[in-house]
Amino acid sequence: MNGKSRKGAAQLRSARWFAPDDLRSFGHRSRLMQLGFSEEDFMGKPVIGILNTWSELNSCHSHFPERVEAVKRGVAQAGGFAVELPTLSVDESFTKPTSMLYRNMLAMEVEEMIRSHPLDGVVLMGGCDKTTPGLVMGGITAGVPMIYLPAGPMLRGNYAGKALGSGSDAWKYWDERRAGNVSDEQWRGVQGGIARSAGVCMTMGTASTMTAIADALGLTLPGASSIPAVDSAHTRMSADCGRRIVDMVWEDLTPDQIVTEAAVRNAAIVAMATGCSTNAVVHLIAMARRAGVELSLDDLDALGRTTPLLANVRPSGKDYLMEDFYFAGGLLALIKQIAGRLDTSAITANGRTLGENIAEAVVYNDDVIRPLSNPVYHEGSLAVLRGNLCPDGAIIKPAACDPKYYVHEGPALVFDSYPEMKKAIDDETLDVTPDHVLVLRNAGPQGGPGMPEWGMLPIPKALIKQGHRDMLRISDARMSGTSYGACVLHVAPESFIGGPLALLKTGDMVRLDLPNRRLDMVVSEDELALRRAAWTPPAPHFERGWGWMYSKHVTQADKGCDFDFLERNFGRAAGEPDIF
Structure with a gap:
C-alpha cells in the first residue's frame, strides 16, 4: 500500500x-x-x-x-x-x-x-x-x-418529549432557571435525561x-x-x-x-x-x-x-x-x-x-448534511481576530453567536478571576447593560492554570431576567465545544504573562470588527505604555511537580499549548531503547 x-x-x-x-x-x-x-x-x-x-x-x-x-x-x-x-x-x-x-x-x-x-x-x-x-x-x-x-x-438526550444536546441544552436550561422560568422538578428532569x-x-x-x-x-x-x-x-x-x-x-x-x-x-x-x-x-x-x-x-x-x-x-x-x-x-x-x-x-x-x-458515501438527509448550495453558514466555523488586545490572535465562532455582535463597541467590565466573575454576574444590582463587554482574564494556559473552559461567561442575572441571551464576552480561556454565543477566546498572549489583556480596565471601550478580523481596546499607546510599566506579574500557581513543569514549558494558545521541549526543532529525540 x-x-x-x-x-x-x-x-x-x-x-x-x-x-x-x-x-x-x-x-x-x-x-x-x-x-x-x-x-x-x-x-x-x-x-x-x-x-x-x-x-x-x-x-x-x-x-x-x-x-x-x-x-x-x-x-x-x-x-x-x-x-x-x-x-x-x-x-x-x-x-x-x-x-x-x-x-x-x-x-x-x-x-x-x-x-x-x-x-x-x-x-x-x-x-x-x-x-x-x-x-x-x-x-x-x-x-x-x-x-x-x-x-x-x-x-441523543430527552426530556419531556424534546431532544436534548449535551452541554448546549445544559447552558440554555440553566439560563432559563436563573431567569425563573424552569422549576426544580424540570431541572432535575433535564439532569437525568441529558446523558443517556x-x-x-x-x-x-x-x-x-x-x-x-x-x-x-x-x-x-x-x-x-x-x-x-x-x-x-x-x-x-x-x-x-x-x-x-x-x-x-x-x-x-x-x-x-x-x-x-x-x-x-x-x-x-x-x-x-x-x-x-x-x-x-x-x-x-x-x-x-x-x-x-x-x-x-x-x-x-x-x-x-x-x-x-x-x-x-x-x-x-x-x-x-x-x-x-x-x-x-x-x-x-x-x-x-x-x-x-x-x-x-x-x-x-x-x-x-x-x-x-x-467513493460510495451517500447523503441520506440533506437538511442534516447540507449541500454546498445550501450551507448552514457560508463561511467556516471559526474566525481568527487580531488587534491591540490580541496581537498573537484570538478565536471566535461566528456561526454560534448573534450576528448583531459581529460589529460591536462597548465598555469593558473586567474580572481578574473566575470566582470574582461568578459572584458579580449573579448580583442583580450589577451595573451592566447589553452593550457591555464582559472580560475574564488570568484564565489562559498559565493563568488558569491550564486554560480552563471558562470563556462562555454567563450572562449577568439582571440581563437574563430582561430577556437577553447573548452579549460580547472576551477571555484568554477556552470554552466547551458545546457552548455558543458571542465569545472571543484564546486571547494571546495571555494576561497572566503580561499580554495586553492584562492592561485593560473596566470602562475602557472595546471594539470588535468581525468582518475585518479586528479586536481592539480604544486606549492610546501612551496610556498603555504607562499601564505596562505599572503592571506586576501575579504569583506563580506552582512551585513543584507537574504544575511547575507545565508552567515553565507550556506554549501559548496560538502555538497549540504543547511543551516547548516536545516540539520537533527542540532537539534530538531519545530514539529506540538500545539496552536489553
Whole structure:
C-alpha cells in the first residue's frame, strides 16, 4: 500500500525483546509465560498495544472494557498478539481545574509507553475531549503504526418529549432557571435525561470535533468517528481496528506517512465544515506540529473564510445531533460534499486514499448534511481576530453567536478571576447593560492554570431576567465545544504573562470588527505604555511537580499549548531503547 515490501517476523520491533537466545530475552519470555501465555501466543507475531483511556470517572468511555475485548478478538483473528495498557484518562467532567492541564501528560505517557515496551503497533482508544489530541500527539512522536479508535457519541438526550444536546441544552436550561422560568422538578428532569448512554457529547462539541479530525487525518477506519458509542456497528468497528492494525504493522504504515501537510489541511477544512469546537484550534495546531507540519492561526482563518458550514448539528447548527448526523451519512458523506476542496490522494489508516474511502458515501438527509448550495453558514466555523488586545490572535465562532455582535463597541467590565466573575454576574444590582463587554482574564494556559473552559461567561442575572441571551464576552480561556454565543477566546498572549489583556480596565471601550478580523481596546499607546510599566506579574500557581513543569514549558494558545521541549526543532529525540 505504501510502496514498501512487507516486514518479516525477524523485522518486528518486538523481536528485539523476545527473539534473541540471551538472558534478557529469557526474562521477557518467562514473564509473559508467568501471565499464562505460551511462546506460540507471541513469538513471531506483531505485538499490539491497546492503549485504553477508560476509568470509572470517565463516563464517556464506560463502554471501553467491552470494546477492548472486540479489539483483542480482531488482533487474534489477524494473527497478532494483543496486550492492554491503561493510560491517563483525563476525563472532561471531573478533572479540576481542567483536563487541558493534563493533555500533555497523556501525550508524554503515550510516547514513552510505546517507546519503552515491545509494541509493534498500537490501537489508541479515546474520545473524551483531551484524549484524542493527547493520544495522537504521543502516537505521532513515537512513530510506530497506530490506529485511533473513537469512543463515539452518546445517544441523543430527552426530556419531556424534546431532544436534548449535551452541554448546549445544559447552558440554555440553566439560563432559563436563573431567569425563573424552569422549576426544580424540570431541572432535575433535564439532569437525568441529558446523558443517556456511554459515549461522548452528542453535539458537535470538542469530543466529536476531535474524533472527526482524527478521522479526516486518516488515523481511524474511514467514518469510524460518526458511529454512536452503543451501536453494534461500534463493536464491529473495534474488531476491525484490531484486524487492521496487524496488517499496518506488516505494511509498516507509520503515522508520518498519514499525518502529512495535505492531511492536516484536509482535517482543518473538514473541521470547519462540521461546525467544529473552538478547541480544535489548539489541538490541531499541536498535533500538526508534532508531525512537523507548520499550521498557523492565519492558515486556519484563511480556510475558515472559504469553507462553508455544512453539518446542521448543534451548537453551530440549529436542529440535529450526532446520531442524526450518523444516520444522514456521517463524516464520509460530509467529506464527499467538499471533496473538490481536499487532497483526496492522502493515504489513510486502511491503506487506501481518502478519495477511495468516500467513493460510495451517500447523503441520506440533506437538511442534516447540507449541500454546498445550501450551507448552514457560508463561511467556516471559526474566525481568527487580531488587534491591540490580541496581537498573537484570538478565536471566535461566528456561526454560534448573534450576528448583531459581529460589529460591536462597548465598555469593558473586567474580572481578574473566575470566582470574582461568578459572584458579580449573579448580583442583580450589577451595573451592566447589553452593550457591555464582559472580560475574564488570568484564565489562559498559565493563568488558569491550564486554560480552563471558562470563556462562555454567563450572562449577568439582571440581563437574563430582561430577556437577553447573548452579549460580547472576551477571555484568554477556552470554552466547551458545546457552548455558543458571542465569545472571543484564546486571547494571546495571555494576561497572566503580561499580554495586553492584562492592561485593560473596566470602562475602557472595546471594539470588535468581525468582518475585518479586528479586536481592539480604544486606549492610546501612551496610556498603555504607562499601564505596562505599572503592571506586576501575579504569583506563580506552582512551585513543584507537574504544575511547575507545565508552567515553565507550556506554549501559548496560538502555538497549540504543547511543551516547548516536545516540539520537533527542540532537539534530538531519545530514539529506540538500545539496552536489553
